[in-house]
Amino acid sequence: MSEASFLLALRAAVGSSLATDEDSLQRASSDWSGRKGSCSAVVCVRSEADVVAVLTLAAAHQFAVVPRGAATSATGAAVPLNGAVVLDFTGMNRILALDVADMVAEVEPGVVTHQLQARAEEVGLLYPPDPASSDQCTLGGNVATCAGGLRAVKYGVTRDYVLGLRCVLPGGEVFETGGRNLKDVSGYDLTRLLVGSEGTLAVITRITLKLVPLPPxxxxxxxxxxxxxxxxxxxxxxxxxxxxxxxxxxxxxxxxxxxxxxxxxxxxxxxxxxxxxxxxxxxxxxxxxxxxxxxxxxxxxxxxxxxxxxxxxxxxxxxxxxxxxxxLTITPAKRSEDLGVPRGQLAAAVRELRAIGKNYGIGVLVYGHAGDANLHCNFLYDPIENGSAKRLEACVQAAYAAVLRRGGTLTGEHGVGLRKRVAVSAALGPVRCRLMRAIKHAFDPNNLLNPGKVLPPEQP
Ligand SMILES: Cc1cc2nc3c(=O)[nH]c(=O)nc-3n(C[C@H](O)[C@H](O)[C@H](O)COP(=O)(O)OP(=O)(O)OC[C@H]3O[C@@H](n4cnc5c(N)ncnc54)[C@H](O)[C@@H]3O)c2cc1C
The missing domain is CATH 3.30.70.2190 (Alpha-Beta Plaits)
Structure with missing residues (x-):
């Protein structure tokens, strides 16, 4: 079926929530990573019913859909490819419940992280995950990327606070995982599977988050x-x-x-x-x-x-x-990597990364989470300098190899997105990639949800 008939059906289903003007399409086509894609429509989601309508039509018309929070993704995870429809969650942003007795918050995905942190503190509770982007990023984006941040050394990451999710599958089926129980081992842990899935398995419409007492x-x-x-x-x-x-x-x-x-x-x-x-x-x-x-x-x-x-x-x-x-005020361009190593290797890894940068004539700036040894290693370069793109790529590959030799990870918290799908899959190896493809197929058999992310391209 044609794009035009799909858009007509979408307009009939979600009315004025649908935007197809050039400005909206341009804004929704990129994210903080600087990667650029293309989309054919943006649906400013107001309710789960909008999501169900879009995913029902997307399955019927075989159209791809990309959920999107504040677009602070550093990896291109929120970039739509090949004219996909974008589900913009920034307007579905209510804190539905803040229950002091259960010590949980129920939120819509578009709530800005800092808003929940502030509201929780008003009632003597703490929502610990604190990405450095907390004044912009959304809880839906945090869950979908398993955001880490500044307090992970003591409190862990987003995964450790997601108790339950309400989600929609391609085709419009709604399901829930987990709930308000702090302990729950009924079957496979789908909540944990969905956390960090970067919008490739299901679209999140409600999140139940654990809160802890606010330390005085x-x-x-x-x-x-x-x-x-x-x-x-x-x-x-x-x-x-x-x-x-x-x-x-x-x-x-x-x-x-x-x-x-x-x-x-x-x-x-x-x-x-x-x-x-x-x-x-x-x-x-x-x-x-x-x-x-x-x-x-x-x-x-x-x-x-x-x-x-x-x-x-x-x-x-x-x-x-x-x-x-x-x-970006001290370099024309940067490649920011969130490499992680086992904690005891932090100092040696930084020394090695600097030596690698020097070897390739690429500047290295390092900051980040020393407590959990997750480094924001920025490779600084000038794209118009002759050969710089090649040198940068060789430098990044050498850095990846160095980190993996130390038993580290290519991404501690930003995720795979577009940028790292090939490198990460090589690091994961064929068995884990096969299992991940099978999981993707179980949730999204026609590859309609955020296609082209996380998993590497299929070999012909
Ligand atoms: C200045 C700055 C500092 C940062 N610091 C940190 C940090 O300290 N720690 C850290 O972990 N990250 C950090 N980040 C990266 C980024 O903020 C996080 O990845 C954040 O979780 C993304 O949230 P978002 O709302 O912007 O999501 P988006 O960028 O819009 O989307 C990210 C992913 O989530 C998916 N998604 C969004 N909403 C939904 C939904 N409702 N259902 C299903 N999937 C969905 C998207 O499809 C995409 O795959 C930083 C970014 C910036 C710009």
Missing amino acids: GRSTLLASFANDDGAFAAADLLLANGVWPRALETMDAQALRLAATAVGEAVHDSVRSRLLVELDGEVGAVAETEARVLRLLTAHATAVDMANTATAHALVWAGRRAISAAV
């Missing part, structure tokens, strides 16, 4: 070092001495300057690396741990600043969250 005490410290090795040694020392921070972030010499510039801080030339340490817990326990952290940091740090006033705390985190976008 908090302390934030910013430690400066003469080099990266000092910072990593200090991070190791804290963890080895039983300090369990809720955030343990690293910034190299370039990254820390970007963070500082973003909030108007002047940094002395001798500061070449920083650790951002945040503690939480009971007030007395935090004070005791803070004193211990200060003692331990003196072994390696050249200075430690406390950021415990509301203003200082906000500035430190605003700087940290600004780094990703600010990298």
